[in-house]
Amino acid sequence: MRHAAFPDRVAAAAAAGYSGIGLAVPYYRRLREQGWTGAELRAVLDDHGILAAEAEAIVGFGGPPGPANVPGRPGMVYADHAVERAMVELGEELGVPLVQAVGTFDDRPVDEAVVDSFGKLCDRLAPHGLTVALEFVPYTNIPDVTTAQGVVAAVGRANGALCVDSWHFFRGTADWTALSQVPADRLAMVQVNDGPIRPETEDIRAEAVALRRCLGTGEFATQRLLDLVRPLGDSRPVSVEIYSDALDRLPSTTAARVAAAGIERSDVTLRG
Numbered sequence: 001m002r003h004a005a006f007p008d009r010v011a012a013a014a015a016a017g018y019s020g021i022g023l024a025v026p027y028y029r030r031l032r033e034q035g036w037t038g039a040e041l042r043a044v045l046d047d048h049g050i051l052a053a054e055a056e057a058i059v060g061f062g063g064p065p066g067p068a069n070v071p072g073r074p075g076m077v078y079a080d081h082a083v084e085r086a087m088v089e090l091g092e093e094l095g096v097p098l099v100q101a102v103g104t105f106d107d108r109p110v111d112e113a114v115v116d117s118f119g120k121l122c123d124r125l126a127p128h129g130l131t132v133a134l135e136f137v138p139y140t141n142i143p144d145v146t147t148a149q150g151v152v153a154a155v156g157r158a159n160g161a162l163c164v165d166s167w168h169f170f171r172g173t174a175d176w177t178a179l180s181q182v183p184a185d186r187l188a189m190v191q192v193n194d195g196p197i198r199p200e201t202e203d204i205r206a207e208a209v210a211l212r213r214c215l216g217t218g219e220f221a222t223q224r225l226l227d228l229v230r231p232l233g234d235s236r237p238v239s240v241e242i243y244s245d246a247l248d249r250l251p252s253t254t255a256a257r258v259a260a261a262g263i264e265r266s267d268v269t270l271r272g
Contacts, residue, residue, distance in 0.1 A: 001247075001248070001252045001255050001256065002024075002027070002243075002248055003248060004252040006031055006036065006041065006044060007044050008252040008253075009021060009252060010044050010045055010047075010048050010050050011048055011252075011253070012252035012253040012255070012256040012257075013048070013050055013256055014048040014049060014050050015253055015256065015257070016253070016256035016257045016259070016260040017260055018050070018240070018256070018260070019050070019051060019053070020050055020051035020052065020053030020054075020237070021050060021051075021052065021053065022052075022053060022054040022055065022056065022239060022241070023052055023054070023055050023056075023090060023094075023096070024055070024056050024057070025055065025056070025057070025083050025086045025087070025090075026075075028055070028086060028089075028090060029086060038089065038092075038093030038094065039093075041093070041094060042093060042094055042095075045094065051095070052090065052094040052095060052096045053096070053097070053098065053237055053239070054096065054097075054098045054099070054100065054133075054189065054237070054239065055086075055087055055090045055091075055096045055098070055099045055100070056099070056100040057099075057100045057101060057102055057135070058080070058083055058084060058087065058099065058100070058101040058102075058121065058132075059076055059077070059078060059080070059083075059101075059102055059104075060076075060077075060078030060079055060102075060103065060104040060105070061078075061079055061101050061103075061114075061117050061118055061121050062079075062103060062104060062108075062110070062113065062114030062115075062117040062118065062141070063078035063079055063103075063104040063108070064078060064079070065077075065078060065079040065080070065081075066078060066079075068104070068105060070105045072203075072205060072206060073105070073205075076105075078104060079117070084121075084124065084125070087099045087125065087130060088125070088128045088130070091125075091128045091129060091130050092128065096130070097129065097130065097131060098130070098131050098133055098188060098189060098237070099125065099130050099131070099132055099133065100132075100133050100134075100135050100163050101118070101121065101132050101133070101134050101135065102134075102135050102137050102140055102142065103136075103137070103140040103141040103142035104140060104141050105139060105140050105205075106140070106141055107141055108141045109141070110141055110142060110147055110150070110151060114141070114151070115151055115154045115155060118132075118134065118151050118152075118155050118160065119154075119155035119156075119157060119160070122155060122157035122159050122160040123157065125159065126157070126158075126159045130159065131159045131160075131161060131188050132157075132159060132160050132161070133161055133162060133163035133188035133189050134148050134151060134152055134160065134161070134162055134163065135148070135162075135163040135164075135165055135168070136148040136162075136164075136168060136169075136172070137165075137168050137172075137208075138168055138171055138172035138173075138204070139204065139205055143172060143173075144172050144173045144175060144178070145162075145164070145169070145173075145175050145178040145179050145182065146175065146178045148162055149162060149178070149181075149182055149186065152186055153186070161185070161186050161187060161188035162182060162186055162187050162188060163188055163189050163190075163191065164179065164187065164189075164190045164191070164225070164229060165190075165191040165193075165241065166190075166191065166192050166193055166194075166220055166222055166225055167191075167193050167195060167208060167212055167220075167241075168208075169225065170195070170197060170220045170221070171195075171197075171199070171204065171208070176224075176228065179225075179228060179229065180228055182229075187229060187236055188236065189236055189237045189238070189239060190225075190226065190229055190236060190237075190238050190239070191238075191239045191240075191241040192215060192222055192225075192226070192238060192239070192240055192241070192268070193212045193213065193214075193215070193220075193240070193241055193242045193243075194212070194213040194214060194215045194216065194217055194218030194219075194220045194222060194242075194262070195207075195211065195212055195213050195218040195219070195220060196218055196219050197219045197220070208243065209243045210243060210244065210245045211244065211245070212241075212242045212243045212244050213242065213244070213262075214242055214244075214247075214258060214259055214261070214262030214265075215240075215262040215263050215265070215268050216262050216263075216265040216268070217262065217265075222268050223268050226238070226268065240259050240260070240262075240263065242259050242262075247259065
């Protein structure tokens with residue numbers, strides 16, 4: 001529901017049975033530019049009993065600040081302090097507890113400077129009650145569970161942990177052993193979706209933001225993933241994150257219900 005009006009998104013989520021929604025910083029900024037206040041946004045959430053559960057994303061925290069110059073991603077900025085300020089606003093005004101961070105869209109080494117940057121990011125956001133969930137993405141310099149967990153372990157911050165997105169796990173190395181070794185207190189959240197194991201096109205980045213599928217309509221072993229990570233903590237939020245052009249073309253209420261129906265159709269159990 002990337003293009004839906006905020007009240008429609010919240011109402012659709014509530015009608016489909018979700019407990020919360022996620023917010024992307026560009027979407028939040030547009031709302032503020034349209035004149036929405038934090039109090040007004042919070043009132044809409046409260047009226048429907050919906051939480052603002054997560055926010056995304058701080059991109060390229062370990063890269064040089066400034067334009068990322070990534071093909072197909074116009075406007076992306078690395079180490080953007082304006083994005084951090086928006087995250088703080090989301091935490092203070094809407095009660096968002098969790099923000100996501102990803103690496104740079106290249107293969108630069110994850111050296112001491114990158115690790116130090118993640119630690120400092122955690123330190124800046126900790127006073128605002130925010131946990132930073134580091135998401136591994138195959139086409140970034142933090143491409144897999146092992147690399148991400150290495151960064152989180154090296155910084156040793158109480159508010160630094162992992163985000164596991166099933167799309168990136170299965171489209172990447174799908175390292176079950178590494179995932180099973182993540183300490184319980186180092187997993188912040190899980191994002192679920194479905195898709196074919198093999199890419200459908202030559203542009204895997206575009207597929208990640210346009211061609212994800214509802215649960216039960218692809219080839220991902222999502223239930224195995226959830227069975228593995230659930231012992232790490234039942235309290236960890238599970239998000240249904242299906243970036244899909246097909247869903248975007250549907251009315252908000254329909255899109256939310258279709259995604260929820262995918263959970264039921266696939267027999268995936270989100271809670272023990």
